[in-house]
Amino acid sequence: MKIINLNAIQILDSRANPTLQVDVILEDGSKGSFQVPSGASTGIHEAHELRDENMNFYHGKSVMRAVENVLNLREKLLNQDFTQESLDSFLIATDGSQNKEILGANAILGISVAFAKACAMHFSLPIYEYLRRVAFKINMENKKVRNLEDIHLFANIINGGLHSGNKLNIQEFMIVPTNGSPIEKIRAISEIYHELKSIIEEKYGKNDTAVGDEGGFAPSISKAEEALNLIVEAVKKANYEGLVTIALDSAASDFYDADLKLYEVEPGLKLDYKKLSAYYSDLVAKYPIVSIEDPFAEDDFEGFAYFMNNLPTTIVQNPFNKDSKIIVVGDDLLVTNPSRISMAMEKNLCSSLLLKINQIGTLSESLKAFSMANGAGWHTIVSHRSGETSDDFISDLAVGLSSSIKIGAPARGERVAKYNKLLNIYSKK
Ligand code: PGA
Ligand code: ZN
Numbered sequence: 001m002k003i004i005n006l007n008a009i010q011i012l013d014s015r016a017n018p019t020l021q022v023d024v025i026l027e028d029g030s031k032g033s034f035q036v037p038s039g040a041s042t043g044i045h046e047a048h049e050l051r052d053e054n055m056n057f058y059h060g061k062s063v064m065r066a067v068e069n070v071l072n073l074r075e076k077l078l079n080q081d082f083t084q085e086s087l088d089s090f091l092i093a094t095d096g097s098q099n100k101e102i103l104g105a106n107a108i109l110g111i112s113v114a115f116a117k118a119c120a121m122h123f124s125l126p127i128y129e130y131l132r133r134v135a136f137k138i139n140m141e142n143k144k145v146r147n148l149e150d151i152h153l154f155a156n157i158i159n160g161g162l163h164s165g166n167k168l169n170i171q172e173f174m175i176v177p178t179n180g181s182p183i184e185k186i187r188a189i190s191e192i193y194h195e196l197k198s199i200i201e202e203k204y205g206k207n208d209t210a211v212g213d214e215g216g217f218a219p220s221i222s223k224a225e226e227a228l229n230l231i232v233e234a235v236k237k238a239n240y241e242g243l244v245t246i247a248l249d250s251a252a253s254d255f256y257d258a259d260l261k262l263y264e265v266e267p268g269l270k271l272d273y274k275k276l277s278a279y280y281s282d283l284v285a286k287y288p289i290v291s292i293e294d295p296f297a298e299d300d301f302e303g304f305a306y307f308m309n310n311l312p313t314t315i316v317q318n319p320f321n322k323d324s325k326i327i328v329v330g331d332d333l334l335v336t337n338p339s340r341i342s343m344a345m346e347k348n349l350c351s352s353l354l355l356k357i358n359q360i361g362t363l364s365e366s367l368k369a370f371s372m373a374n375g376a377g378w379h380t381i382v383s384h385r386s387g388e389t390s391d392d393f394i395s396d397l398a399v400g401l402s403s404s405i406k407i408g409a410p411a412r413g414e415r416v417a418k419y420n421k422l423l424n425i426y427s428k429k
Contacts (some may be wrong), residue, residue: 001119002027003077008070008110010063013038013387014414015213018051018062021389022070022110024118032117036106037358038387040213041162041171041251043298043332045340047361048097050104066107073103073111084119084134088112088364105361112362113393127393128425131400135367148426149402151182152319154247154291154381155189156408157196157234158219158227159212161251163386167222167267172214172249173231174406176290178319179243182426186419188240190410196234203230213386215409222267224248228287245316248283249293252276253332256297263296273303277310284312284326291320291379293329293354304333304349320352320379320404327352327379336360336369345376352379355403357394370401381406388414392421399425 005025013019015038023033038049050066057064076094077087091111095103120130123140128148133140155175160168175192177185200209200219212218221227228246235244255264262270271279273296280295296303311325320327331354334340344350353373357366373380382398383406395418398405405422408415 001082001115001122002079003082003115003118004079006070006074006077006111008067008107010067011035011389013389014412015040015387017387018058019387019389020063020066020070020106020110022107022114024111024114026118026122028122030118030121032114032119032121034110034113034117034393035389035391036110037385037389037391038106039356039358039385040387041254041332043253043335043359045298045332045335045337046099046359047105047335048099048101049106049358050101063104063106066104066110069103069107070111077111082115084112084116085364087115088362091362092365100361105358108361109358109363112364113357116363117393126425127396128399131397135370135401148399151398151402151422152176152178152404153182153185153189153422154404154406155193155410156214156249156406157189157193157216158231159214159216160218160227161254163214164212164218166218166220168218168224168227169222169255169265169267170224170227170248171251171254172247172293173216173224173227174247174249175231175235176245176247176319177240177243178245182422186410186423188238188244191238192231192234192240192244193409193411195237196230199230199233199237211409211411214384215412215415224266224283225286228283232287242316245288245290245314245319247291247293248289249329249331250295251332252294252300253297256300258297273300273306276303277307280307281310281312284314286315288314288316289326290314290316290318291327291329291352294331294333295328296333298332301347301349304328304344305347308348308350329354329379329381331356331383334369336366338365338368338372341369341372345372352381354406355380355382356385357397358385370403374401380404384408384415384418390414390417392417394418395421395425
């Protein structure tokens with residue numbers, strides 16, 4: 001496939017910070033455009049997000065150097081024949097650094113995904129179908145196969161940590177509907193979200209129903225149990241009792257004191273990894289929790305390994321694990337990086353991959369991360385970032401890979417875009 005035009009501009013993300021949009025046009029006129037997301041509770045091992053660091057522009061966060069880097073690649077990329085893999089390898093080699101700090105992972109990812117979208121158009125395939133064929137090496141020309149699998153949705157409806165102004169240190173309290181089609185699951189999420197809003201309004205007043213970065217509510221509570229009680233009540237009120245499980249993302253790197261080796265999981269409550277494991281086990285014994293993401297800090301392998309050897313049993317059937325132990329999801333731990341994933345597999349640190357394409361910086365490496373995790377029998381969850389745009393690519397990626405997806409609450413336009421893409425894919429037209 002030959003690229004005949006490549007462009008990049010600076011746009012804004014959902015937190016009013018600059019990010020990149022990259023546009024690609026192929027020889028036959030097929031077009032692809034991608035708007036790059038950005039995290040807040042980023043893992044220290046993530047690929048490098050290149051920002052200008054000039055305090056006179058957007059508080060140092062402008063991305064004009066990354067834009068320039070894309071434009072400067074025109075000379076090398078235009079009119080050359082590429083596949084997804086050869087393009088991504090070329091970008092990695094041209095950058096040449098360990099973590100893509102020369103060109104910027106944001107610049108590289110923009111080109112990588114814009115190219116994939118243009119290729120989907122070239123083959124007249126929906127993006128999810130194109131991605132499925134690339135991931136599973138299925139013949140592009142055979143247009144007949146259409147095998148959409150149902151996917152699970154992780155909906156973050158109470159926000160804490162770095163995504164909110166409240167005192168909840170655990171970052172995300174998510175609901176995961178277990179029954180029905182994706183369309184029915186989205187309906188459940190929406191109905192529970194509304195019940196939760198009215199419960200928070202009743203308990204804490206109208207002023208407390210403002211939302212955090214991922215669209216979940218951010219009431220002024222500080223204890224995990226308060227958040228979980230609100231969710232259980234909302235699920236009950238919406239008549240989904242027994243049909244919805246709960247997932248947490250601790251993002252524990254953000255409340256870890258590495259010198260003291262203590263986790264401040266709630267204000268004033270500082271625990272070592274063994275006590276924190278017991279804290280999680282208590283929650284799992286009381287609430288229908290089936291999954292915990294980043295329960296320990298990204299390099300606290302001792303904590304992860306200990307927890308994996310002492311996993312609590314869920315009080316409900318776990319849709320992701322037959323033996324009813326919770327699943328442990330690696331986000332900051334794995335950073336979608338194949339070498340971190342194989343290290344975690346060797347050491348038995350977790351049992352599920354959170355897949356964020358901008359943590360690694362190319363689509364090919366993301367697909368490699370997926371296939372490693374999938375091949376090892378891990379659960380996989382394609383994920384948004386807390387800083388997003390209205391780009392809906394990750395919905396296609398999740399459907400294409402038949403993977404779970406984590407896209408926040410069904411509120412805030414940049415999250416709704418992903419929900420609506422799923423509704424478009426799964427609705428009969
Ligand atoms: P981030 O958070 O996008 O701010 O890194 C999302 C997550 O931790 O899953
Ligand atoms: Zn996370």
